[in-house]
Amino acid sequence: MSEKNAIRISDVDKVFNEERDDEVIALSNINLDIKEGEFVSLIGPSGCGKSTLLRLIGDLLEPTQGSVEVFGKSAHQARIDQDYGMVFQHAGLFDWRRVAANIELPLELHGWSKSDRATRSQEMLDLVKLPDFGGYYPRQLSGGMQQRVSIARALSFKPKLLLMDEPFGALDEMTREHMQIELLRIWEETGTTVVFVTHSIPEAAFLSNRVVVLSPRPGRVHSVIDVDLGQRTESTREDPSFFGAATEIREALRAVEEQE
Amino acid sequence: MKSSKVTRVFFTVSFVIFFLVLLWEGYKWMGQQTDDLWPGTNFGLPIATNDTIMPHFVDVVGELTAEIRDGRSSMPMYAFLLKKAWFTFQEAAIGFILGLTIGMGLAVFMSRWKVSERGLLPWINVSQTIPLIALAPVVVTWGRNQGLPDLFSISLISTYLTFFPVAVSGLRGLQSPDAAHVELMHSYAASWRTTLFKLRLPAARPYLFPALKLAGSLSVVGAIVGEISIGRKTGLGRAILEYALRYAIFPERLYASVIGAAFLGLSVFGMINLAERFFMRRTREVVS
Ligand SMILES: Nc1ncnc2c1ncn2[C@@H]1O[C@H](COP(=O)(O)OP(=O)(O)O)[C@@H](O)[C@H]1O
Numbered sequence: 001m002s003e004k005n006a007i008r009i010s011d012v013d014k015v016f017n018e019e020r021d022d023e024v025i026a027l028s029n030i031n032l033d034i035k036e037g038e039f040v041s042l043i044g045p046s047g048c049g050k051s052t053l054l055r056l057i058g059d060l061l062e063p064t065q066g067s068v069e070v071f072g073k074s075a076h077q078a079r080i081d082q083d084y085g086m087v088f089q090h091a092g093l094f095d096w097r098r099v100a101a102n103i104e105l106p107l108e109l110h111g112w113s114k115s116d117r118a119t120r121s122q123e124m125l126d127l128v129k130l131p132d133f134g135g136y137y138p139r140q141l142s143g144g145m146q147q148r149v150s151i152a153r154a155l156s157f158k159p160k161l162l163l164m165d166e167p168f169g170a171l172d173e174m175t176r177e178h179m180q181i182e183l184l185r186i187w188e189e190t191g192t193t194v195v196f197v198t199h200s201i202p203e204a205a206f207l208s209n210r211v212v213v214l215s216p217r218p219g220r221v222h223s224v225i226d227v228d229l230g231q232r233t234e235s236t237r238e239d240p241s242f243f244g245a246a247t248e249i250r251e252a253l254r255a256v257e258e259q260e
Numbered sequence: 261m262k263s264s265k266v267t268r269v270f271f272t273v274s275f276v277i278f279f280l281v282l283l284w285e286g287y288k289w290m291g292q293q294t295d296d297l298w299p300g301t302n303f304g305l306p307i308a309t310n311d312t313i314m315p316h317f318v319d320v321v322g323e324l325t326a327e328i329r330d331g332r333s334s335m336p337m338y339a340f341l342l343k344k345a346w347f348t349f350q351e352a353a354i355g356f357i358l359g360l361t362i363g364m365g366l367a368v369f370m371s372r373w374k375v376s377e378r379g380l381l382p383w384i385n386v387s388q389t390i391p392l393i394a395l396a397p398v399v400v401t402w403g404r405n406q407g408l409p410d411l412f413s414i415s416l417i418s419t420y421l422t423f424f425p426v427a428v429s430g431l432r433g434l435q436s437p438d439a440a441h442v443e444l445m446h447s448y449a450a451s452w453r454t455t456l457f458k459l460r461l462p463a464a465r466p467y468l469f470p471a472l473k474l475a476g477s478l479s480v481v482g483a484i485v486g487e488i489s490i491g492r493k494t495g496l497g498r499a500i501l502e503y504a505l506r507y508a509i510f511p512e513r514l515y516a517s518v519i520g521a522a523f524l525g526l527s528v529f530g531m532i533n534l535a536e537r538f539f540m541r542r543t544r545e546v547v548s
Pocket residue numbers: 016017024025026044045046047048049050051052053
């Protein structure tokens with residue numbers, strides 16, 4: 001992990017439908033720095049603005065106040081430069097494209113040659129442990145496999161930043177734990193910075209270097225919890241240090257609820 | 261298409277035709293026995309069963325092979341009808357292609373600018389309430405003043421019917437992608453045009469093809485109505501009109517010409533089905 005900032009969020013407010021009856025203050029006075037190579041989770045009760053914050057980083061929304069910098073430039077420029085890949089809760093693959101063609105979609109848009117695309121999509125399929133599935137259609141794959149394809153698609157152009165919005169939220173518990181291990185392996189292999197939205201305490205504890213706990217109405221940073229579990233394996237889930245981290249996050253979330 | 265499927269379709273179609281013929285002839289036979297009354301009652305049948313109203317199926321089929329005069333020459337009825345159908349097909353095809361172009365153009369335009377959807381969609385709906393019979397002479401007179409061939413004016417009437425389902429379903433199809441898909445394209449910094457070609461148009465296909473099948477049938481209807489109201493001598497519409505006027509003398513001929521029109525409609529439908537198979541071949545392969 002380097003000391004350089006990947007993301008710098010300064011004094012950000014986000015208000016939806018400003019000055020209307022249905023005005024929502026989604027985020028208020030957010031300050032957050034994320035280092036290059038860091039794995040940061042955003043956790044908090046539903047509706048506290050996790051997705052909104054992630055969308056601000058991805059320039060899918062603009063802040064009402066304040067600034068979002070990504071790799072030292074505006075979030076907008078970072079999007080134009082394709083510095084990040086995005087993974088949503090639902091894999092969002094295009095049914096009419098084979099798995100390989102789905103992974104190649106961003107490459108196609110960036111004007112890669114056909115053979116380069118084919119080489120890269122195979123590399124990505126190997127990375128997400130689906131080496132033989134390039135010729136299948138998304139509907140022929142299970143939910144967990146589709147989500148892996150979606151991760152492969154987001155990583156295909158080697159972005160320096162991966163933005164993930166509850167990517168494992170729709171998966172069953174076993175698949176989910178398996179995917180977490182896979183994601184950590186990919187994170188280590190690629191060295192990308194990851195911002196990961198979740199509402200699962202064990203997931204945040206297991207994956208992150210830092211967990212940002214948000215409180216709702218309006219969304220604010222309640223606390224930031226450092227986690228250091230070292231090299232994570234399946235047995236880490238039974239380790240006291242893991243329980244310790246989970247407890248710390250749980251207590252912060254309780255405090256958030258009592259605030260209301 | 262697998263050959264087993266071809267056989268299955270063939271048998272289904274044959275069976276349906278056989279069943280309809282049986283129904284027709286059975287009803288006719290019953291009516292003949294009871295003097296057009298429901299058996300055992302004094303209530304009349306809804307349709308009289310004499311040979312003028314309901315000719316025997318064999319007579320209609322026989323009429324298709326009978327020699328008839330066309331100007332100076334003479335030829336079998338089916339050849340005559342095929343010749344007429346070919347003219348009508350050309351008019352319908354031009355009308356269909358124009359309708360497809362205009363309909364898709366409108367759909368793309370409306371999906372691009374939300375305001376234009378609110379402004380245009382009501383008018384597109386209103387356009388279909390104008391009766392064709394009123395519209396046809398206007399189009400023809402206008403066309404002749406512009407020095408356009410009648411064929412083209414007839415095609416325009418066809419276009420008028422076909423653009424509608426294409427525009428409405430096309431718009432729905434272009435708007436069908438999930439917000440997440442649109443957001444994904446946005447995250448790739450894809451332009452509107454790229455999003456149209458890589459996401460919206462492919463996603464619109466399942467909405468579009470049912471509309472195109474409807475539009476195909478409508479294009480034939482439009483061409484036939486156009487021919488009748490213009491009084492063009494060449495097409496199937498003209499033949500139907502002439503046989504309709506002489507229905508009392510040659511009822512089988514009118515039925516034969518209607519079979520010709522049905523054949524044309526089915527051919528157009530078949531062509532659009534083939535196009536669908538081609539354009540959706542990728543998703544079709546999925547066995548889920
Ligand atoms: N496009 C939008 N328009 C209006 N309100 C929105 C919009 N997106 C999110 N919100 C509101 O902002 C708040 C935060 O939403 P979100 O970021 O989706 O929460 P989370 O992801 O933490 O569940 C919610 O109250 C939500 O209703």
